[in-house]
Amino acid sequence: MIDTLLSSIGHVFTLTHLLFMMIGIFVGLLVGIIPGLGGIAGMALLLPFLYGLDPGYALGMLMGMVAVIPTGDTFASVLMGIPGSSASQATVLDGFPLAKKGQAARALTSAFLSSLCGGVIGAIILTGFILVARPLVLAFSSAELFVLTLLGLTMVAVLSGKNLFKGTAACGLGLLVGAIGAAPATGEYRMNLDIDYLYDGVPLIVLGLGIFALPEIVELLLGRGSIAKNGNTDLGKGWSAGIKDVVKNKWLVARCAGIGSLIGTIPGLAGSVVDWITYGFAVKTAKDPSQFGKGDIRGVIAPESANNACACGAMVPTLLFGVPGSGTAAVFLGGLLLLGLEPGVSMITTNLDMTYTIIWSLALANILGAGLCLMLARPVAQLTRVPFAILAPAITVLILFAAYQASRSLGDWAALGMIGMIGVLFKSAGWSRPAFLIGFVLAPGAENYFYQSMQFHGAEAFLRPGVLIILGLILLAFFLPVIRKAIMRRRQTHEVVETAPSPEEDVLESRGFGGVDFLLLLMMGAAALWALYDVKDLMPLGKAFPTLAAFITLLSVIAVVFNGWRRGMIRVKQPAFKAVGAVLGFFVLIGVSALLGFVSTAVLFCLGFQLTIARKSPLFAGLFALGVAVFLLGMQAAMNLHYPTGLLDDVVLPMIPFL
Amino acid sequence: MSIIVSTPKRQTLKRHARTTALAFMLPVMGLMPLSSAVHAAAEVPDTLTWTVPFGVGGGTDVWARFMSNWVTKDLPGNPAVVIDNVPGGGSITGVNLFSKRAGDDGDEMVVTSASTQYPAMLRDRRVRYDYADWEPIFAAPTGGVVYASSSLGKDSASALEALASQEVKFAGQNPTGLEMPVLMAFDLLDFQVDPVFGMKSRGEGRLAFERGEVALDFQTTSAYKSNVTPLVDAGQAVPLFSLGVMDDEGHIERDPSFPDLPTFSELYLAQEGHSRDDEAYQIFHKFFASGYAMQKMLLVPKDVDPELLELYRQAARDLAKDPEFLKEAAEKVGPYGLMVGKAAATQLQEAMQLSEAEHEWVKNWLMERHNIRLQSR
Known part of the structure; x- marks a missing residue:
C-alpha cells in the first residue's frame, strides 16, 4: 500500500x-x-x-x-x-x-x-x-x-x-x-x-x-x-x-x-x-x-x-x-x-x-x-x-x-x-x-x-444503534446550550453583572x-x-x-x-412597499427579456440604469453595457449556453461579426 | 451546453488523399464501378447536431459521445457532431423541444433512451413527441441480470423456489421506469416481491442489497460485472436469470455476456400453461424491447431525404461490423452489437405500440399491484 x-x-x-x-x-x-x-x-x-x-x-x-x-x-x-x-x-x-x-x-x-x-x-x-x-x-x-x-x-x-x-x-x-x-x-x-x-x-x-x-x-x-x-476600514488589513x-x-x-x-x-x-x-x-x-x-x-x-x-x-x-x-x-x-x-x-x-x-x-x-x-x-x-x-x-x-x-x-x-x-x-x-x-x-x-x-x-x-446515536446527538444539541445557560446564569447572579x-x-x-x-x-x-x-x-x-x-x-x-x-x-412598522415595487420592476425586466431577448435587454437595461439611476456619463454607461454584452456573448460562445431570444436579439445578434 | 466533438484529423487527411487519388484515376479507369457511398446524390451536412435530453456525464450522454466519435468515420465528408444537452423532465423536455423544432434537412438528430420511450408508451401527459415521426438510424441494447441473496438459497434453483413462497423486498426507483419489465417479470414468475420505491439510481438499490435490506436485486450488465460479480464470488449473491437479448426477428436469446444464465423467457415458458401469446408476456416483451433491446437510439425526422437516411444507415451497418469499434465498445459501453436500419425500425414500431387493451392492462397492473394511478392522457 x-x-x-x-x-x-x-x-x-x-x-x-x-x-x-x-x-x-x-x-x-x-x-x-x-x-x-x-x-x-x-x-x-x-x-x-x-x-x-x-x-x-x-x-x-x-x-x-x-x-x-x-x-x-x-x-x-x-x-x-x-x-x-x-x-x-x-x-x-x-x-x-x-x-x-x-x-x-x-x-x-x-x-x-x-x-x-x-x-x-x-x-x-x-x-x-x-x-x-x-x-x-x-x-x-x-x-x-x-x-x-x-x-x-x-x-x-x-x-x-x-x-x-x-x-x-x-x-x-x-x-x-x-x-x-x-x-x-x-x-x-x-x-x-x-x-x-x-x-x-x-x-x-x-x-x-x-x-x-x-x-x-x-x-x-x-x-x-x-x-x-463603513468606508474607512483599511481593506489591506x-x-x-x-x-x-x-x-x-x-x-x-x-x-x-x-x-x-x-x-x-x-x-x-x-x-x-x-x-x-x-x-x-x-x-x-x-x-x-x-x-x-x-x-x-x-x-x-x-x-x-x-x-x-x-x-x-x-x-x-x-x-x-x-x-x-x-x-x-x-x-x-x-x-x-x-x-x-x-x-x-x-x-x-x-x-x-x-x-x-x-x-x-x-x-x-x-x-x-x-x-x-x-x-x-x-x-x-x-x-x-x-x-x-x-x-x-x-x-x-x-x-x-x-x-x-x-x-x-x-x-x-x-x-x-x-x-x-x-x-x-x-x-x-x-x-x-x-x-x-x-x-x-x-x-x-x-x-x-x-x-x-x-x-x-x-x-x-x-x-437501530446508528439511529440512537444520532438521536442522542440531536438531544445533546438541544439541551447542551440550555444547561450551559443555566450554569452561566448561576455564575452571573454571583457576580451580579447583567449583560x-x-x-x-x-x-x-x-x-x-x-x-x-x-x-x-x-x-x-x-x-x-x-x-x-x-x-x-x-x-x-x-x-x-x-x-x-x-x-x-x-x-x-x-x-x-x-x-x-x-x-x-x-x-411595528414594516415598510415593504418600495421593496415589493422593486421586485415588480424585476418582473417587468423578465417580461421585456422574454419579449426582446436576454442579451439586448441586458444591454439596454445596463445603459439606462447607468445613465438615469447611477447618473454616469454616456461613455461610462456605454463601456459598461459593452462589457456586459461581451461577458454574455463570450460565455455563450465558450460554453454554448443558450439565452432566451426575442424580437430584438433575432435582428441584432446576427449582425455582430465573429458570432 | 454543447461541445464540438472533433472528427479525427488524420482520418480526414487520409480520406482527402484518397479522393484526390480517385480524381486522378477516374479518367483512366473509365467505367469502373465505385462504391455507392461516394456516388450517392444525397449531400451529407458538414455538421450534425445531436440533441441529448440528459445532462453531461450521464449514461446516455456518455454513450452518445462515444458513438459520435465513431459513426461519422464511415460517412462521406466526416461531418462534425455537436452534442446539445437539453436535460429536464427525465428526458421529456429535450425531446419535446426536438420534436417541435427539428427540420428534415438530416442534420438534426435526437438521442433517446428507455426513459424517453416509456412515457410515450404510457401516454404521459407531458409527452408531445411521437416515435412515428422519426426513423431510427441505429439502436443499442443493454442487458441485465436479476440476482438474489444467498440467504434465500445456495444455488439458483433453491433461491427460485424460496422466492415463490417467501416474501422479499426489492429496492426500485419508480414503478414506471426502467425497472417496470423487471417488476413484471417477477410477477410472471410468481415471486412474492414487495417493492420499495424512491431509490435515486440502480446503484442505491444495490447498496440496499449489500446492506441486507433487500434480498432481490437487478443490475444492468456493466454495473453487474464490476459490482455484483465480487459478491457472487464471495458467496453473498446468486445470479438467477438474465433478461436476454433480442435478435433482428424479435426473439429473445441468451445474453452473450452471460451464456450460462437462463433468460427470463426460458424460465417463464418452461412453466406449465405458459405461452408466448399470454397477454402479460407480450406486454413484458414490448417494454423489454423498447427499454433494453433498443435502450438507446439515434433517430432522425422521417421526412429526411431517403437517400441520406440510407447513407446514415449504411455508415451504421459498416460500423456494426468494424472490429476496432466492437473492441472499444465492449470496453466502454458494453458488449453488445448495434441494431441497424429496417430491423430497428420494424422492432421499434412493434414495441412502441400498445393497444387500448394492453394500455388498460398496464394501468390496472400498476393500480392493483403497486397502488399507483397512471396519470395518462
Whole structure:
C-alpha cells in the first residue's frame, strides 16, 4: 500500500500531471466563481480534452475542477450575497454581513484558508479511510439517513432567532415548496398546477438566488451607498485579520473538516446538509452566539472548512459503490464513466493507484486553488467599495443569467421572481430565510428516507444503534446550550453583572408585529390549505408528506398568532412597499427579456440604469453595457449556453461579426 | 451546453488523399464501378447536431459521445457532431423541444433512451413527441441480470423456489421506469416481491442489497460485472436469470455476456400453461424491447431525404461490423452489437405500440399491484 501511495505521489508531481491539473483548477474556479454554473458546466468545458487522454492525467484534470468549485463559489456568497452553489449557502449568512461591514477581504481570506485546511484534512482522512470505509457506508441505512436529515432540520431552531414559530412556519413552507413535483414513493405529481415547469420541482439554485440574493440587491439599491457600509476600514488589513481568525479558530476548522469528511462519505445526503450542520455546530458551541447572522467570522469558517472536506469524503461512496454523495460527485462519476473506469471494489484493489492519484490530486488542487483565490481576495474585495448603483445592473444580469442556467426555461425566471417576493417579505419582517431554505433542501430526503426506512425496517427503524446515536446527538444539541445557560446564569447572579445584549431589540424581535407579518401569515395559511386541497386525491404514500408539511405550516401560523395574542404584540412598522415595487420592476425586466431577448435587454437595461439611476456619463454607461454584452456573448460562445431570444436579439445578434 | 466533438484529423487527411487519388484515376479507369457511398446524390451536412435530453456525464450522454466519435468515420465528408444537452423532465423536455423544432434537412438528430420511450408508451401527459415521426438510424441494447441473496438459497434453483413462497423486498426507483419489465417479470414468475420505491439510481438499490435490506436485486450488465460479480464470488449473491437479448426477428436469446444464465423467457415458458401469446408476456416483451433491446437510439425526422437516411444507415451497418469499434465498445459501453436500419425500425414500431387493451392492462397492473394511478392522457 505504501508503495502505491508513493508511486501515486510521484505521478501527481510530474510536470504533465500538474499542467493538466492546473487546466482543471482554472476551469473549476471559473465555473465556481460565476454563479449558476457549476460542476456540470465545468465538465462540458473539460470534455473535449478528456477524450483520448491518459486516464491518470484526465483524472488529475477532473479532480482539479471538482476540488476547487466549493472554493471559488465563496466569492459570490461573500461579495454579493449570492449562494453560488449548494455548498456555499450557509456561508452567505455571515459572509455577506461581513462584506457589508467592510470586512470582505477578511471574510474571503478566512474562507479560503479554511477551505484549504478543510480540503487537505479531508484528503488525509480519506487516504486511510477509503480502505476500511465499506462497512461504514453499508452501516448507514435509510433510517440513519432519515435521522441525519432530522438533525439538519433541527438547525431551524438554531437559525430562527427569537421567534421559534416563525422559523418553523418558514421551514414548513420550505418543505411544501420542496415537495412540488413527483412523489418519490408513487411517482404521482403534486402541487404542480399543471405547469410543465413544476413537474421537476423548483431548482435549488433558483430558490437560493430568489430567497437570498434578490432581497439583498433590492435593499442595497434602495439604501444607496456601497455594499461596504463603513468606508474607512483599511481593506489591506483584511488579509492578516483573516489568517489570524483561522489560526484562532483552528479547532473549529479541524472539527468541521472532520464532520464534513464523515458526512461526505454517506451517499445521498452529503452536499445538502453538511454546511447547515456545521454552521449549527459553530453556533451551538460558541460562547457568545449573538453575532451569528450579523457577521461572525466563525459562521464563514465552519461551513467553508466543511464543504471542501465533504467533497473529499464524497469520493468514498462514488469510488467504492458508484453512488455519488453530492452533485459534484455525480459529475465526477460521469467523468469516470467517460474514461471507461467503472467504480467498484476494484478501486481499492487493482486500481488502488488510480484512487491514490485521485486523492493526492484532490489535496494538491485544494492547496493550489485556495492559494489562487487568496491572491485574488484582496483586489476583488475592492468591489464592495464601488457605489452599489453602478454594480446593481451587473449583479441583476448575473442573477438572471445564473437562474436561467438551472433548466433553461422562462419558468426559471418566473420562479425566481416569485421566490424573490417571498424573500423580500421575509426580510422586511425578519422571518428566517435560512429556515425556509433548509426546509426546501431537506424535504426530498426527509420524505424519501422516512418512507424507505419504514418499508425496510418498520418501527424497528428507530431502534437501530446508528439511529440512537444520532438521536442522542440531536438531544445533546438541544439541551447542551440550555444547561450551559443555566450554569452561566448561576455564575452571573454571583457576580451580579447583567449583560443582557440589547434587550429592546430582543423584545421587538420576539413580539413585534406588523403589516408584512399579517400578510405572510395569511399567505402561508392559504398556501397550506391549498396544498391540502391539491393532494387530497392522491395515494396515501403520495400525500402523506405534503400533508404533514402543510400541517406544520398551519400549526406554526396558529402558534405565531396565539403567542402574539397571549404575550401582547407591539405594533411595528414594516415598510415593504418600495421593496415589493422593486421586485415588480424585476418582473417587468423578465417580461421585456422574454419579449426582446436576454442579451439586448441586458444591454439596454445596463445603459439606462447607468445613465438615469447611477447618473454616469454616456461613455461610462456605454463601456459598461459593452462589457456586459461581451461577458454574455463570450460565455455563450465558450460554453454554448443558450439565452432566451426575442424580437430584438433575432435582428441584432446576427449582425455582430465573429458570432 | 454543447461541445464540438472533433472528427479525427488524420482520418480526414487520409480520406482527402484518397479522393484526390480517385480524381486522378477516374479518367483512366473509365467505367469502373465505385462504391455507392461516394456516388450517392444525397449531400451529407458538414455538421450534425445531436440533441441529448440528459445532462453531461450521464449514461446516455456518455454513450452518445462515444458513438459520435465513431459513426461519422464511415460517412462521406466526416461531418462534425455537436452534442446539445437539453436535460429536464427525465428526458421529456429535450425531446419535446426536438420534436417541435427539428427540420428534415438530416442534420438534426435526437438521442433517446428507455426513459424517453416509456412515457410515450404510457401516454404521459407531458409527452408531445411521437416515435412515428422519426426513423431510427441505429439502436443499442443493454442487458441485465436479476440476482438474489444467498440467504434465500445456495444455488439458483433453491433461491427460485424460496422466492415463490417467501416474501422479499426489492429496492426500485419508480414503478414506471426502467425497472417496470423487471417488476413484471417477477410477477410472471410468481415471486412474492414487495417493492420499495424512491431509490435515486440502480446503484442505491444495490447498496440496499449489500446492506441486507433487500434480498432481490437487478443490475444492468456493466454495473453487474464490476459490482455484483465480487459478491457472487464471495458467496453473498446468486445470479438467477438474465433478461436476454433480442435478435433482428424479435426473439429473445441468451445474453452473450452471460451464456450460462437462463433468460427470463426460458424460465417463464418452461412453466406449465405458459405461452408466448399470454397477454402479460407480450406486454413484458414490448417494454423489454423498447427499454433494453433498443435502450438507446439515434433517430432522425422521417421526412429526411431517403437517400441520406440510407447513407446514415449504411455508415451504421459498416460500423456494426468494424472490429476496432466492437473492441472499444465492449470496453466502454458494453458488449453488445448495434441494431441497424429496417430491423430497428420494424422492432421499434412493434414495441412502441400498445393497444387500448394492453394500455388498460398496464394501468390496472400498476393500480392493483403497486397502488399507483397512471396519470395518462
